[in-house]
Amino acid sequence: MSQTGKGSRTGRALIEQINRTEVPADGIAMWHLGQEGMAVKRGGRILYFDPFLSAELGGDMRRNFPPPLKPEEVTNADYVLISHDHLDHLDPYTLNGIGKSSPNARFICPAPHTARLTEIGISEDRIIAAKVTEAIELEGIRIQPVACKHEEYFTDESGHHGFLGYILDMDGLVFYHAGDGLAVPELVEELKKHPIEIACLPINGHDFKRFGQNLMGNMTFREAADLADAVGAELVIPMHYDLFAANTENPAYFVDYLHRAYPFQRFKMFVPGERMLYLSERLPR
Secondary structure (H helix, E strand, O other): OOOOOOOOOOOHHHHHHHOOOOOOOEEEEEEEOOEHHHHHHOOOOOEEEEEOOOOOHHHHHHEEOOOOOOHHHOOOEEEEEEEEEEEEOHHHHHHHHHHHOOOOOEEEEEHHHHHHHHHHHHHHEEEEEEEEOOOOEEEEEEEEEEOEOOOEEEOOOOOOOOOOOEEEEOEEEEEEEOOOOOOOHHHHHHHHHOOOOOEEOOOOOOOOOHOOOOOOOOHHHHHHHHHHHHHHOOEEEOOOOOEHHHHHOOHHHHHHHHHHOOOOOEOOOOOOOOOEEEEOOOOHH
């Protein structure tokens, strides 16, 4: 398929770009897939975060742009990380398709929701239950699940959290994908324990009207910027503001607030399907 814009690709052209991108030892490559979907490559491993590749969510939640990939085109996934069981994060159509097209991929999911993956056809031996009490050790990657307050905390009968973010230490480069959640003191204190270099944060906010429509809230653009500064992130990437007209935010507000409050904070605004190659400021070259 052809490019959708300068620096962005779709379909098999996007997968081919991910496959052939060479990442330096002190770097990481990232691709934005819309909403909170991200593809990340480091150390030869390819990870997908919260991919939502369905054509529609249903009801009034219509996409503002088509998916940059079809699930059957995702043939290169090593790991798929799912933050929580909302359809734009845990999408049966997307995950079933990736499970088939990437037969060696493993799926990391909050412990309360692993049964959802088996229901959609992913075998238990491919599923890793994520718990905030246990770091997940993979080859070259250490994943620390972090509890999120997505309007409220959710725990199952065993006390395992159902709303998670993930801190990944990938050979010394620390990457945080927040999933959905509010900026609360408990989260800030937990994140400060880790030398986070890249923080991917939702910015679409929260209000009583959307809560009444069962749209759970996230950080506001100000809260996301404040959190990135509080935890010392070198680079902040805003998410969850672009895909559905009924639940968006103007990212220009985020950029304006950063420029006024934290003028030296680096950030990246992605176009869907766009690649960014980031070289660490902290790792030796």
